[in-house]
Amino acid sequence: MNKQLEIAIKASLEAGKVIMNVYETAFNVEIKDDKSPLTEADKRANNVINLFLKPLGTPIISEENKQIDYTVRKTWNTCWVVDPVDGTKEFIKRNGEFTVNIALVENGIPKLGVIYVPAVKTIYYGNVEEGSAFKAELGSHDTTIDEVLKLSKPIQPKLNTSKNIEVVGSRSHMNEDTLNFVEALKNEGKEVEIVSKGSSLKFCLVAEGNADVYPRYAPTMEWDTAAGQAICNAVGIKVISKDTNQPLKYNKENLLNSYFLVSK
Structure with a gap:
C-alpha cells in the first residue's frame, strides 16, 4: 500500500476513536x-490527524487549522486537505452520518482519499493513480493496517443500464436547483428515486454503486469534498464544477467550491 495512504488510514482510525469518545458524552457545541x-x-480529531501528518512534511489545509494565506499556499505543489469531522451537524444530531475526511492533493488534483465513518467503523479509501477504491467494515478503531487490507473489498459504481436513476439528495428539503435537476431527469423518461446520506457519505453512495448521481447545488468547502472526489475518481466517477465544466480543483485562493455534479 502507498505509504501516505497507509498513514492517512491510521490517522483516520485514531481520529475516529477520539471522536466517538466525545460522542458518548454530554458535549458542548460552540458556534x-x-x-x-x-x-x-x-x-x-484535528490534533490527532496533525500528529500523524505533520511528520511527513507536507503542508495541511484543515477546516480546524488556522488558514494559511494564499501567497504562501500557492507555492505548494502537494498538500493534505482534511476535515476532522465532516458533518458536525449530523454528529450533534447523533445520527451516525459523520465522517473523517483526509485527502492528498497534487497540483490541485486529489490523488489519495480516506473517508472513515467512526459510528459504524466503516472505512473507504482510494488511490486515483492505481484506479482502485475499497471499503472495509472494521471491528475496532484499533484495527491494524494488515487487518484493514484483509477486510477490504473493492468498490465499483453502478453500470446504470436501467430507466431508474437514484439521485443523492435530501428527502425533506431539496433546493430549487436540485428539484430542477430531478425534473429534467423525469422529462427524459427516467424514474427517479432520492437517496439520502449526511456528510461525505454522499460521494461514497455513488462510488460504491448505491446511487447514480449526486448534484450538489449548495455551498461546500474544499475539505468537504477532496477525499470523496479522490475515492470517486479512483473508480471512474467524475466530480465536475458547474462553473468551469472541469473537475473541482483544490488549494485555490478561495477554498469555497463551486456547485458540482458527481456522476460517470
Missing part, C-alpha cells in the same frame, strides 16, 4: 465565526 458548529470532537 464559529462562519456560523458553523464546533465540538470538542472536531478539535481532538
Whole structure:
C-alpha cells in the first residue's frame, strides 16, 4: 500500500476513536465565526490527524487549522486537505452520518482519499493513480493496517443500464436547483428515486454503486469534498464544477467550491 495512504488510514482510525469518545458524552457545541458548529470532537480529531501528518512534511489545509494565506499556499505543489469531522451537524444530531475526511492533493488534483465513518467503523479509501477504491467494515478503531487490507473489498459504481436513476439528495428539503435537476431527469423518461446520506457519505453512495448521481447545488468547502472526489475518481466517477465544466480543483485562493455534479 502507498505509504501516505497507509498513514492517512491510521490517522483516520485514531481520529475516529477520539471522536466517538466525545460522542458518548454530554458535549458542548460552540458556534464559529462562519456560523458553523464546533465540538470538542472536531478539535481532538484535528490534533490527532496533525500528529500523524505533520511528520511527513507536507503542508495541511484543515477546516480546524488556522488558514494559511494564499501567497504562501500557492507555492505548494502537494498538500493534505482534511476535515476532522465532516458533518458536525449530523454528529450533534447523533445520527451516525459523520465522517473523517483526509485527502492528498497534487497540483490541485486529489490523488489519495480516506473517508472513515467512526459510528459504524466503516472505512473507504482510494488511490486515483492505481484506479482502485475499497471499503472495509472494521471491528475496532484499533484495527491494524494488515487487518484493514484483509477486510477490504473493492468498490465499483453502478453500470446504470436501467430507466431508474437514484439521485443523492435530501428527502425533506431539496433546493430549487436540485428539484430542477430531478425534473429534467423525469422529462427524459427516467424514474427517479432520492437517496439520502449526511456528510461525505454522499460521494461514497455513488462510488460504491448505491446511487447514480449526486448534484450538489449548495455551498461546500474544499475539505468537504477532496477525499470523496479522490475515492470517486479512483473508480471512474467524475466530480465536475458547474462553473468551469472541469473537475473541482483544490488549494485555490478561495477554498469555497463551486456547485458540482458527481456522476460517470
